[in-house]
Amino acid sequence: MSETSLPDILRSRGLRLTAQRQLVLEAVHQLGHATPEQLHTAVREVAAGVNITTIYRTLELLEDLGLVTHTHLSHGSPTYHPVGEDQHAHLVCRDCGAVIEIEHEVLAPLATDLAKERGFQLDIGHVALFGTCGDCGEAK
Template structure:
């Protein structure tokens, strides 16, 4: 998202574009999948005075604006990614912690069956599958 578009979106909501908001959004885009702590570390490389509370508040605002999404990939902090990324299933390696993506259509048959049999609608964008990635699997 361009800074101009972000500024217009914020202005339309009675908010202003701040350096912190720009940096947080850029960090989420650059990191791909990141916890608030990882976003904080990336932002602090550019602006050392930004505290973790500002990061959390900014991520919440950006999510309300539809610019980022979060999912829970473990018992810790949520993980954020850009909302303009295609919807995807998260693949989380229990060995190295790496997060990969998978086409959600691979889960469509299961989602359709759950809906038909139980009336349960799966939010595929929040699905996380845990296991061991190919690289870590080769080492064992």
């Protein structure tokens, strides 16, 4: 869904479009992958009065509306990104912290096996695999 559909989605649920909701969604689209703290910093550049609690509540609402999703790329805060992006998984380097996106097709065989053998539906958009990137592996 595009960010321009936010007013219609909110109206259909009996909710109002607020400047904060629009700003948070725009920041998610602008930054691509961002923690609530990073989004807070971006939104505060435009609207200084927006607090971190508003960011968290808005992200929760936007996720409930199906406009954003999150994944955990570290032990810290979740990372949010727009739902409209192609579904992908993340490779996270434990040494340098690099995050590399991989196409969902890489995990498709695993998803198929899990569905067939265990009836489990894998949400690839929430998958983060931790290890060591090629650059850090070579440095060792």
